[in-house]
Amino acid sequence: MPSRVTLQDVADRAGTSRTTAHYVLTGRDRDMRIAEETRRRVMRAANELRYRPNLMARGLRTRVTRTIALITDTVATDAYAGGLIYGALAAAAERGYLLFVCETEEDPELEAQLLGELADRHVDAYLYASMFTRDVELPAELRSERVVLLNCRAPGSGCPAVVPDERAAGRDAARALLDAGYRDGIWLAGEPDQLVIAGMERTAGIHEVLDEAGVALAGTVPCTWWPESAYEQFGALLDAGTRPAAVICMNDRVALGVYQALTARGRSVPADASVVSFDDSDMAVWLQPPLSSIALPHRELATAAVELLLSDVDLTDTELRVPMPVRLRESIAPPG
Incomplete structure (x- = not known):
C-alpha cells in the first residue's frame, strides 16, 4: 500500500x-x-x-473530530425507519460532520463495546435513538457526553429529546372523522399500552378532541398492534352484530387487519366504515382504498436532532416535539 x-x-x-x-x-x-x-x-x-x-491526528490535538455517532436499537436494519438514518446522515454531512451509525440490538454488552470504540475515536457528540418512541435508560458511558435523544426519552437524565408530537396526531385523527361528519359509532382499534408513549399520547389526543365536541368513543377493540390480532378481534366485533361507522386504528398494521376483517364479511372501506390510522407506512398507499394516516416524520426528527446536537444552546431537559403530517386519502367518506 x-x-x-x-x-x-x-x-x-x-x-x-x-x-x-x-x-x-x-x-x-x-x-x-x-x-x-x-x-x-x-x-x-x-x-x-x-x-x-490527518483528521484523526488533528482530533487528538484539538479534541474536535467533526464526527458524531448515532446509537440505535434496531433502527438501522429496519426499512420502515430508514428515514431516521437518512435524515441524520444528510443533516450531519450538510454541516461538515461524519456520522457513525451503530446498532446495538438492545444488547447491553454490545452497546458498551460500541460506545468504548467510539470514545477511542474521540466522537464529538451522540444521538441515542429508538425504533419506537419510549422511555430509555441512558448508558453510563454517555452521561458525561453531549447527547440528544432521538425518538425516545430518558426521564431524569437531563438529556434533551426529539420526539414526534403523538398527542397532536391523536387530535388530528379524531378531527378528521369529526370534519367528515361522524358523531356516533366511532371505535378505537389497538390497545393503548401504558408502556408505549405513542399509544398513550395518541389516545389522549383522540379523547381531547372528541370530548370538546361532546362525542364519546363507541368502544375499543383490544387488539395488539399487528394485522392478525386486529383481524381476529375486529372480526369478532363484526360477527357479534356491531356495525362501526368509523375506526381509528393505532397504526397501519392494525388498519390492515380491520380492512381484511371487513372484506371477509362482504363490507368495504369507506362505504361501510371509514378508517384513519397512524404512521403512514408504505402499506398505507397500497391498501385499497388508500388509507388516511398520520405520518411519522422520521427524516424531520433526525434533522431536528442533529441541529439541536450541533447547536450552542443549553440542552438540559429540552423536549422538542416534531409535527406529524396528516395524509388524508380515500378511506374516509361522510357517513352514509
Whole structure:
C-alpha cells in the first residue's frame, strides 16, 4: 500500500517549511503574512500530491473530530425507519460532520463495546435513538457526553429529546372523522399500552378532541398492534352484530387487519366504515382504498436532532416535539 502523503511532503514539494505549509492549508496564511506566491506553491503541491489532512491526528490535538455517532436499537436494519438514518446522515454531512451509525440490538454488552470504540475515536457528540418512541435508560458511558435523544426519552437524565408530537396526531385523527361528519359509532382499534408513549399520547389526543365536541368513543377493540390480532378481534366485533361507522386504528398494521376483517364479511372501506390510522407506512398507499394516516416524520426528527446536537444552546431537559403530517386519502367518506 502506498504511504499516506504527509504535510512534510507538501512542504518539500512547495519548497517551504512544514510550518508555512500548515498555515496555508489551515487558512491562516493571511494572519501570518505569507506571500501570495508561496501560498500558491503550497496549494499547487497539495493538489498534485492529493494531500488530505490527518483528521484523526488533528482530533487528538484539538479534541474536535467533526464526527458524531448515532446509537440505535434496531433502527438501522429496519426499512420502515430508514428515514431516521437518512435524515441524520444528510443533516450531519450538510454541516461538515461524519456520522457513525451503530446498532446495538438492545444488547447491553454490545452497546458498551460500541460506545468504548467510539470514545477511542474521540466522537464529538451522540444521538441515542429508538425504533419506537419510549422511555430509555441512558448508558453510563454517555452521561458525561453531549447527547440528544432521538425518538425516545430518558426521564431524569437531563438529556434533551426529539420526539414526534403523538398527542397532536391523536387530535388530528379524531378531527378528521369529526370534519367528515361522524358523531356516533366511532371505535378505537389497538390497545393503548401504558408502556408505549405513542399509544398513550395518541389516545389522549383522540379523547381531547372528541370530548370538546361532546362525542364519546363507541368502544375499543383490544387488539395488539399487528394485522392478525386486529383481524381476529375486529372480526369478532363484526360477527357479534356491531356495525362501526368509523375506526381509528393505532397504526397501519392494525388498519390492515380491520380492512381484511371487513372484506371477509362482504363490507368495504369507506362505504361501510371509514378508517384513519397512524404512521403512514408504505402499506398505507397500497391498501385499497388508500388509507388516511398520520405520518411519522422520521427524516424531520433526525434533522431536528442533529441541529439541536450541533447547536450552542443549553440542552438540559429540552423536549422538542416534531409535527406529524396528516395524509388524508380515500378511506374516509361522510357517513352514509
